[in-house]
Amino acid sequence: GKTISVAIDGPAAAGKSTVAKIIAEHFSYVYIDTGAMYRALTLAAIKNKANLEEEKEVADILAKIEIELLPAEKGQLVLLNGEDVTDDIRKDEVTNNVSIVAKHGKVREEMVIRQRHLAANGGVVMDGRDIGTHVLPNAQLKIFLKASVDERAKRRHEENVSKGFPSDLEKLKSEIASRDKLDSEREIAPLKKAKDAIEIDTTSFSILEVVEKIKQLMEERL
Ligand code: C5P
Numbered sequence: 392g393k394t395i396s397v398a399i400d401g402p403a404a405a406g407k408s409t410v411a412k413i414i415a416e417h418f419s420y421v422y423i424d425t426g427a428m429y430r431a432l433t434l435a436a437i438k439n440k441a442n443l444e445e446e447k448e449v450a451d452i453l454a455k456i457e458i459e460l461l462p463a464e465k466g467q468l469v470l471l472n473g474e475d476v477t478d479d480i481r482k483d484e485v486t487n488n489v490s491i492v493a494k495h496g497k498v499r500e501e502m503v504i505r506q507r508h509l510a511a512n513g514g515v516v517m518d519g520r521d522i523g524t525h526v527l528p529n530a531q532l533k534i535f536l537k538a539s540v541d542e543r544a545k546r547r548h549e550e551n552v553s554k555g556f557p558s559d560l561e562k563l564k565s566e567i568a569s570r571d572k573l574d575s576e577r578e579i580a581p582l583k584k585a586k587d588a589i590e591i592d593t594t595s596f597s598i599l600e601v602v603e604k605i606k607q608l609m610e611e612r613l
Contacts, residue, residue, distance in 0.1 A: 394420070394514035395612050396529070397605075398522035401536035402571045402582060404543040406593055406601065407518040410536065413602050415516040416463060418609065423460060423509050424469075425519035425526070426489075428502055430480035431458045431471045433489045443491045450497035458505070487566060490573035493520075499579050520574055523585035531612045533588035534605060540568050542594045 397414065399407050408424055415422035432449070435456050441448040459470040469477045479485070492498060499521075506526045510517055517526065523533035538546075544563040551558035574582040584590060589608065593601050 393613055394418075395531035395609065396510055396513055396527050397516045397609065398527050398530040398533045398585070398588070399516065399518040399536060399605075400520055400523050400534070400582070400584070400588065402538075402543070402574070403567050404547045405536040405538050406546070406598055407536050409598055410601050410605065411516045411518040412463070412467070413598075414605055414609070417602075417606060418514075418516075420514045420516050421462060421509070422467070423506065423515055423517040425502070425506055425517060425522065427460060427469045427480060428458050428505065429489050429493045429498075430485050431469055431476055432456065432498065432502075433485045433492045434476055434480050435471055436492060437484060437488065443488055446495040446497050449492055449495055450501065453498055453501050460509070486570075490570050490577075494573065494577040494579065496579045503580075520582040521580035523588045524583055525580045528585075532605075532608055533585050534608075535584040535588040535590045536601070537590065537592050538594045540564055540571070543567055 397420070399411050401407050408426070411424070412422050414420070432453050433443070436443055436449050436452050439452055441452055443449060457472050461468040461470065468475050469480055503526050506517065509515070510527060519526065523530060523535070541564065544560055544567055547563050547567070548558050548560045571582070591601055591604060
């Protein structure tokens with residue numbers, strides 16, 4: 392049957408990946424987490440002791456690394472040069488530096504090439520910051536997910552607590568706000584709602600309500 396491409400953008404911790412994974416599984420689509428790609432590069436750059444502010448240093452590292460996003464049936468692992476970095480890319484050191492790495496034009500150019508390649512056969516749900524605006528401007532469905540900073544920090548905090556991770560709500564609020572600021576104010580492909588994206592404010596909706604809404608929008612386009 393017909394398949395479409397779905398772009399899901401929005402600020403940090405708005406629930407994009409949770410929603411995207413459920414949708415992808417439901418339609419047997421491929422889920423592509425572009426944030427994981429920027430995170431894997433950030434991890435590689437930190438390991439290489441690169442100066443993250445230096446565009447060329449970071450771009451040169453990207454040119455040399457392979458980033459693989461394994462599908463759900465293989466555990467949705469993220470591999471960096473074949474090594475499982477799924478957990479490492481979620482650590483604070485990566486989270487708090489990824490927006491520096493992601494602001495470089497040469498980095499974004501290469502990432503977009505890789506991302507379009509992954510999406511070339513359609514049947515994808517891709518989440519990130521610039522998917523609807525830059526990576527897949529022709530996506531048949533574009534969603535912009537947002538929620539208040541307080542709500543996003545609260546959800547992330549509850550997630551951490553339930554996993555037994557240390558978590559500080561006020562610190563989460565300030566980290567989320569500062570990542571949003573860097574991502575929205577950068578010069579190249581900033582976080583921005585595409586003109587033709589459908590905005591969903593998830594502050595007062597549950598994940599399942601958001602999933603139902605997006606499923607409905609997809610059915611209308613199939
Ligand atoms: O989605 P996630 O929060 O894992 O993304 C991590 C970071 O990667 C973002 O804060 C942003 O700096 C960068 N990113 C980006 N463009 C994307 C996806 C992520 O710049 N398409």
